[in-house]
Amino acid sequence: MLAAIAGTACGRVGYDPIAVDAGGGGGGGGSSGAGGLATVGTGGSTGGGAAGTGGSGGMAGAGGSVGGGAAGTGGAAGIGGSTGGGGASGAGGTGGAISCASATFGGHNYLFCDGKVDWATARADCEARGMRLVRIDDAAEDTWLQTTANFSASMFRRDALWLGGYEPTTDGDWHWTDGAAFWLGAANGTAVGGLFTNWDPAEPNNSVGPEACLAMPLNKTTWFDWQCSAPQYYACEQY
Numbered sequence: 595m596l597a598a599i600a601g602t603a604c605g606r607v608g609y610d611p612i613a614v615d616a617g618g619g620g621g622g623g624g625s626s627g628a629g630g631l632a633t634v635g636t637g638g639s640t641g642g643g644a645a646g647t648g649g650s651g652g653m654a655g656a657g658g659s660v661g662g663g664a665a666g667t668g669g670a671a672g673i674g675g676s677t678g679g680g681g682a683s684g685a686g687g688t689g690g691a692i693s694c695a696s697a698t699f700g701g702h703n704y705l706f707c708d709g710k711v712d713w714a715t716a717r718a719d720c721e722a723r724g725m726r727l728v729r730i731d732d733a734a735e736d737t738w739l740q741t742t743a744n745f746s747a748s749m750f751r752r753d754a755l756w757l758g759g760y761e762p763t764t765d766g767d768w769h770w771t772d773g774a775a776f777w778l779g780a781a782n783g784t785a786v787g788g789l790f791t792n793w794d795p796a797e798p799n800n801s802v803g804p805e806a807c808l809a810m811p812l813n814k815t816t817w818f819d820w821q822c823s824a825p826q827y828y829a830c831e832q833y
Contacts, residue, residue: 727758747812759808
């Protein structure tokens with residue numbers, strides 16, 4: 595019969611003893627060699643303990659456990675930079691560089707602008723100043739405008755003052771820039787809605803081709819239709 599004997603403890607401290615049977619007929623074997631301890635690998639490398647050397651006639655000691663290195667902790671994610679704020683918009687420019695003299699009549703403010711430009715430019719400059727090209731509503735205002743505009747006047751040079759009248763879409767259909775219609779037709783046309791007009795005799799007449807803008811020659815108070823591209827002085831009115 596095989597006699598069971600208790601083997602001596604081996605392995606790591608705290609582990610259960612391992613039972614070993616003696617070989618039949620043989621002398622008592624030496625105790626099993628102590629198992630090598632597994633070392634933990636530095637920086638996550640795998641440690642392997644060497645197997646213990648077996649005693650004479652005994653079993654070889656168990657191999658050491660494989661040590662597992664702890665995984666390194668990942669670095670924290672960087673915080674994204676904040677978005678820069680947009681630059682402030684530049685301040686809007688003031689009215690045009692043309693010099694204008696101010697005056698008042700009938701409770702309205704006027705500017706007489708000492709620069710010769712086409713009608714569309716004159717209109718845009720008045721509107722940039724918070725005004726409109728002048729609208730004439732009676733004979734007194736008409737006369738005052740002509741005498742207050744202190745620019746050189748010569749029919750040879752045909753210096754004139756742009757007014758706010760024009761033909762928006764149809765020849766003979768005259769409006770002020772505020773939208774009010776004041777004349778319909780050619781020289782033999784009629785005033786619209788009883789509004790004031792002061793055309794020169796035989797005007798409007800398209801004498802040199804399309805003349806769709808209203809002007810007052812500076813040596814008289816009557817009105818002419820004029821080519822809108824011609825350079826003339828101009829007056830603005832706040833109303």
